[in-house]
Amino acid sequence: MKPETRKAGRPPQDASHRLARAHRVLDTAADLVLRWGYDKTTVEDIARRAGVAKGTIYLHWKTREELFAALLRRERVEMMTEVRRRIGDGPATLRDLLRLLASELLGRPLMRASILGDSEVLGRLTRQKRDGAAGTELGGDFQTYLGTLRRHGALRDDLSPAEHVTVLISVLYGFLIVSPMMPAGYRPPDERLAELIADAGGSAMEPAGPAPADVTGAVTLATLEYVDAAVEAAQRKLRVSLGFEEFKEFEKNEENEENAR
Template identity: 55%
Template sequence: MWRRAMVKAGRPPQDPARQLARAHQILDAAAELILRWGYDKTTVDDVATQADVAKGTIYLHWKTRDALFAALLRRERVLMLEEVRAAAPGTLREVLRGLAGALLRRPLMRALLLGDNEVLGRLGRQKRESVTTPVLTSAFETYLGALAELGVVRADRTPAEQLVVVSSVLYGFLVTQGLLPESARVPDDRLPELIADTADRALSADPPANGVAADAVPGGSAGRADAVAGATRVYLDTVEDVARRKLALSLGVEESAT
């Protein structure tokens, strides 16, 4: 999955595949400890012990504790996007359902979105934007703009306004779950569909053509569906590329390992 190499400034890479595997071994250990004890109680010594490496080895990869855990959150975001792409969504509704489901299956991402200080502590306050950037920011606005031109989302709102709607629906459902007594909560496996349905209904054009006739799109209705699927692929390509680049910076990645 991780076909990239670690490159340290000032010296040539030595067995980059092994260095990369070790970096992910350390991140695996960090993730387990944060979920068990919380960020504020997890030390570099703890991570080194859990990962079965020397403390100094961790500092060969990251100069600070915060840099280590920032890399962990960036990796979580990439894994979340990989999961969404694996389902090959072709519509806005499918994208929203996939993002919500992948987020719910990643405890660190969920904690980050909800500002769970027991899990992420100071790191959550510093890095909260990581859960949405770039998933629900400028790339998503561009995606919504493309869908508006195709007549499948409302044109009476700006993409920025539509983004606020999506963010509010996602955040609102998750926060409400925590406020309700357990007996009144919706099962987690139902939440993605409820989130996607609510947001899609709020964003979608009514009537669907939104003033853009099907025959105005090359290929008619089928052409519109193909164009929507194409815009969806572009969006997912863009956000995953940005997420991978940010992760690469956190890992010191420069080239693919063979």
Template identity: 65%
Template sequence: MEQRGRKAGRPPQDAALRLERAHRILDSATGLVLRQGYDGTTVEDIARHTGIAKGTIYLHWRTREELFAALLRRERLEMLSEVRRRAEESPGTVGDLLGLLASELMRKPLTRASVLGDSEVLGKLIRRKRDGGVSDDLRDGLGGYLDALAAHGGLRTDLSPAERVTALVSVLYGFLIVSRMLPRDYRPSDERLAELLADAGARTLEPGAPVSADDARAISRATLRFLDLALESARRKLHVSLGIQDPGVQGSGVQGSGVQGSGVREPDVPKPDVHEPDVRELGVRKPDVPKPGVREPGPPRLAVHEPGPQENTP
């Protein structure tokens, strides 16, 4: 009689078990890459550290690059989840947002290495991931967020939309990158760097004049909505990497071993890509999902001419 059980080494058919094993693999990969770098970490190393066969890893990800894409995406989701939580307790101005992003990014070593282009940690992965382009989603999402702040007096009025984005990205990246170039005696602590960055962002982008209580609440809501969209995008990208494809499951809450903040996992269907996420993708807006047209069922249309009454006469 034919055996229908799963073959040894295949990912578990149960979605929760499969996801748990994927996270165990990622946990092992995180520790290894932080100790010996991406270039020095092999699939064999990860399998041995996880206690599974090498082939099992390839049943989750086709290549080592895809595995590390999942690793970076998971950490990015954790970072954004914490930024969103802390934003609930902050005024939600653009300066506050920059400070929170910097503070949490500095706590995430792989995300930090990705943003700063640290090849000592991520090696060849950094060199492969650079595409030099800015997506339309980044322009629309981040631009729309800044427009909402400007409408409520949260941004200077003498800056064009393009100048706002340029200033924001320059402050964020400038502080993070330049601090690494300074002598050690001149490098501030991570906490102080986040404070300086937030202050510079406020001085560069905010008008300086106080806003009304209603406008302050609207600015805070706009920041939270922006972070919600960034979280949604981060979840979708992680689900692609984890192979979660059930569009009917939301909020499964499954987390990997030793992982906090990996977040509620909303599924996604798109084919995995190899592009590694970084903080530049925070401006991704919620995708528009067209509503399918509905029509009453009828007989199928055939490519056959139906004769009229006058054509029935021989």
């Protein structure tokens, strides 16, 4: 019997090849946008440097904006995955989380440009997403996390939930924005800056005095649950941006068709 050929327009059946190609394109896009900036980086540039046809890129993403959205989503996955690795199994306080988040942000130029709305790097891509963007890198579960800490007495109860978020975002953005403006001799290394961010945020949000042992355990559990949820959410969004959910649906349909024959 003559083997059936794949219908035109369907995704390739080799998922690993498709995924590897997508990541190669994103690697190239990251290199070029950090070198030239988003506004000067074209799909043609990316295709040529990645060694693929321009049309191949459009098989993965319909627009340049979608491509760079996938790039930033991948950066977030890598950032949160590394935060989770560095936390380990705890103990993990709010200060630990802030220090690791700040450390990873400082070490990732694309994430730093995204959170600060750096138009020199990300151009009009940041201008399009700037309104209401403050704090989005923390994820939608962050307020739930802070609420859990508050219930366990691990946050000041004289501040409202909204005020806790305001304090935290102000500390994070304040340090990230001001540090590059300081004279060279006053700029701390990135790891020290991350410690200063964590100390300032913790001092402003946590009650005075050491926490009881049972509270420390509850805070560690809440911190790990938040980071795990953030990693999962970031991975889910990235899979959509890479077209992987579409590919899995295609494979499922192919399997159903095969079983029906």
